[in-house]
Amino acid sequence: MNDRPEVFRGNRIFLACIYWAFVLYVFVPLILMVLMGFKDSNFIGFPIKSWTLDWYTGVFADAEVLSTFGYSVAIAVLSTLISIFVGTWIAVLLEGRKFWGRTLLFGLAVLPALVPGIISAIAFRIYARWLGIEPGMGAIVWAHAVHNVPFVVLVVMARLSTLPKSQIEAARDLGADPLISFIRVTLPYLVPAILGASIFCLLLSFDDFVRSFFLGGYEPTLPVLIFAKLRSGMSPEINAIATVALFLTAAIGIWAERFTRRMNKEN
Amino acid sequence: MTEDKSGRTFWARLASWGPYHALMRLTTASPRRQFLILAAFPILWVLSQHLGPMLQMLRVSLTDAYPVAPGVEQHFTLDNYGRFFGDSIFWMPFFRTLIFAGVFTFCTLIITYPVAYFLARHVSRKNQMLLLLLLLIPFWVGEIVRTYAIMILLGNTGAVNLALKTLGLIDRPIPFMYTSFSMGVGIVYLTALYMLLPLYSSLEKLPKSMNEAAADLGAGAWTRFRRVSLPLTIEGISSGCTLVFLISTGFYATPVLLGGPSTTVFAETIAGFFHVAGDEWPTGAAFATIMFAAALAITATFQKLMNALRKGDKK
16 A cells, blocks of 8 residues: 555554444444344344244235335435426526625525434424425425435536536537527536436435424325334334335445446546 | 438427527526526525525514414514523423534544544555445435334344343343433434545545655654644544534434433424424424524534634644
């Protein structure tokens, strides 16, 4: 790594140990949780003496759990579409020519990401009541959409700042109006950023608890369902539900990570 | 691209289509008009959707009843804020939350700094991405699922107690759960990434040669860290801590599931006002406003301090 191994090697081994200990810290709880879903007993706890797949077959046979999955996915998709549309528009404005109040607008654009969870949920709850939005799917979609806009703005702005100005100018010189040059030049250039931001928003929405909890009606989203079940007692059934959710989100996350990396390399 | 008989693309046909052409002429007549049309929607959205909820919360916190019953007049009042100071059942959780958030932020910093340092300084470029990605995987998993994982880890029949028992270190399980300890483990678990990434990106920018120069001049590992790496990564530390502090103050489900009666945080106090039927919303709004103002004041002061520290070092 460097030309003075004798000076740095000791540190390196020490730091490597810390790194792997940290890896254990972040992985072991999840691995244990997955294992517990295979336990052939109602009682959560170690040791696990006999194994079963019943909890998993139970999850896929449970209409309530399955419809909750569908409900959460629908909320994630709808809120992501809104966030992407709004966030991209704001980013295009902010990365365009300078104007008075631009810094202020940027600050306001990222505000929802900085508001601590519970406060954001309460503020949305009050505002939804004021706007006349009833608790339920519409309210959750709206809250998730607003909360996720800042992440889209940041990702799209970063990508826009690397767009060569000459490309837009060339399109304009060839007679394209601003809208067509945006659709044909800027938008294709933004595709990797928009895809990356979409995945991020989908996962944020799918995993969100606090906003879904305070803005939801009678139908729970997946995290709210798991929370409600946990409050009435731990059971391997919850592990099975959580494990399915875990693999779903982790798989999407890993795929998106690889995908955006490949897209970035190509450009 | 599909071409029509005259050999023009869809976009060229659109551009010369009468109504579209007229619309474009109208909207882009002057740079000023074009800018206003581009800017109108974002400005309206940001004001009504980002700022609106916060302002409405502030407004409700200053009223005596919300939602207003028909026929009742709403009055302006500061009573909701007064209630906060009047009862220790309210301000105790508030200060507890701030102290917990501060302590947990510090713990996150201490735990993730060596990890980020190792990744940025002791690993080759190619492996860096791989090892970082490995750490990202668990963070794609949601808050509730990860909190539950911690419950299984630390429970009386959990993995840690089983391991200690097998090793013969304890006879009876240690009650880790429902304490500030289990809450800390959970919250650090949830926030570590938000600290790790800013630290990593500021450490990565640091040239390796600086550390080597310091080593050549005879500085030991601790001195190199304290005099070179630490001052030059203050920016990453400052933004990581700000982010983690703000996030830690906002957790609701994790303290409910991992904490006990002696670790009630302010988020639970605030939530209480929204569960019960009745006109408790203004008090809840006032408490949320107090929480937000305090969190912002603390992070702003912290950032000022870190900035001063950084400037002081440059002299």
